Structures are given as structure tokens and as C-alpha cells.
Amino acid sequence: MKLDIEKAADLIRNAGGAIALTGAGVSTESGIPDFRSRNGLWSRFDPMEYGTYEAFRRDPHKVWDMLAELLFVADAVPNEGHLAMARMEEAGLLQAIITQNIDGLHQKAGSTNVVEFHGSMASFSCPSCEARYSMAEVRRLHLPPHCFTCGAVLKPNIVFFDEVIPPYAIARTEQLVGSARVLIVAGTSCRVVPASSIPGLVKQQGGRVIEINTEPALAHLADITLGGGFAATMTALLEKLLE
Ligand code: ZN
Secondary structure, eight states, X not given: OOOHHHHHHHHHHHHTOEEEEEOGGGTGGGTOOOTTSTTSHHHHSOHHHHSSHHHHHHXXXXXXXXXXXXXXXXXOOOOHHHHHHXXXXXXXXXXXXXXXXXXXXXXXXXOOOEEETTEEEEEEEOTTTXXXXXXXXHHTSOSSOBOTTTOOBOEEEEOOTTSOOOXXXXXXXXXXXXXXXXXXXXXXXOOSTTGGGXXXXXXXXXXXXXXXXXXXXXXXXXXXXXXXOHHHHHHHHHHHHHO
């Protein structure tokens, strides 16, 4: 009898590759807590008061109390799971990663085809004159950081709760999902739109879904459920794929 990990590797190989959808759970092993968890960011900062662009426009200094706590993601390093996904891409077996994370860890691991639904903490923009700044530049400034050119308070290029997902991210995702034969869902219970609709869309067009979650949440959709931690499971899957 084949192990689930072997069946997952067979599915991916036979389909000529997969795409992945990732969320907070893939970064917890890199020391980034799930912002929605019990002691997470959004339990300490009311999302309506700190997580909207409306709040930022009203009082950017206040919102920076919360953003200052997010700057640490710049120090996080990718875990074995991120690295395994990058190796899968290198081997031609992972076409792209759609991520809900803002930590940039997939790119740090070496993945090149990454769609960031919720933007990224890697860069900042001036809401007034649109000048752009890197994380390294912002970390050298007193908080909250001000634009050198016009003096406005800078905003990270993340998507706040009242902002729309960047249209290019939606378009690229539609394109990827439309031709996906296998979807790996990792570290996300897919409860937040628009990620929540992706596994169902892949299934509708006859594709297969492989779930990697410590607490599986897609039993109704997943063809294969791998219940281990992200780093260990992805490492094992990569080994099977490269055998
Ligand atoms: Zn400016």
C-alpha cells in the first residue's frame, strides 16, 4: 500500500507539476506567529482601528504602533519547507506559489514565481508622492518613518483590510488556477476570501488538491491530506519527487 506522501508525489509528477497556495502556517516554523491566533497581532490590535487604510489616513502614528511590531519579519529566515518549495520550482515541478503571507519568505528561500495576495513588508510607499523605500531604508529611520521628499508618513506595501487585492495578483491567480491540475494547499485553512475559493475552483475543473496542514481543514475538498508540520512534510515530499 502506498503512503499518502508517495501518492502526493505521484499526483504531482503525473500532472507535470503543481501550483501552491500558502498561508500563515508555513511561516510559524520561521518564528512568525499567526496574526489571527489567540495571542496574535489581531487579538492585541483591533483590526478596524489598526488594520485599515482608513485608520492609517486618519492617524498614521497610531497605526504605526501596530506596524512597528511587523518589522521583525525582516529578520525571519525561511524554513526547510520554504526551501523545499524553492527546490520544487527549480526542478520544474512547482509552477508558482500564491501566498497570503506578507513576510517574503518564499522569495528569500529562492522561489521566483510568487504571487502576493496581501502585498509585502519588503517595501514601503509614500501615500502622498508615491516614492518607494526598501525595508532596509525604513529600518534606519525613526518610527514612524517619514518620506524624505514630502514628509508624509510611509505605508508598507501590504493590503489593509479595507483595500482591494492588487488587480495584477488577481489576474495572475486566475491564470494559474485556470490551468492548474494539482494544487498544494499549505498552512492555510482557506477561510479568507479570495483564497477560500481557490481549492474549489481547481476541483471544479477536474484538478486535484493536496492539503498540508497540522490541523487539516479541507477534508471535503482534499484528495490527499498530509497532516504533519510544513517543514518536515515538504522535505519528505521533495525527497519523494526527486527519487
Ligand atoms: Zn512623499
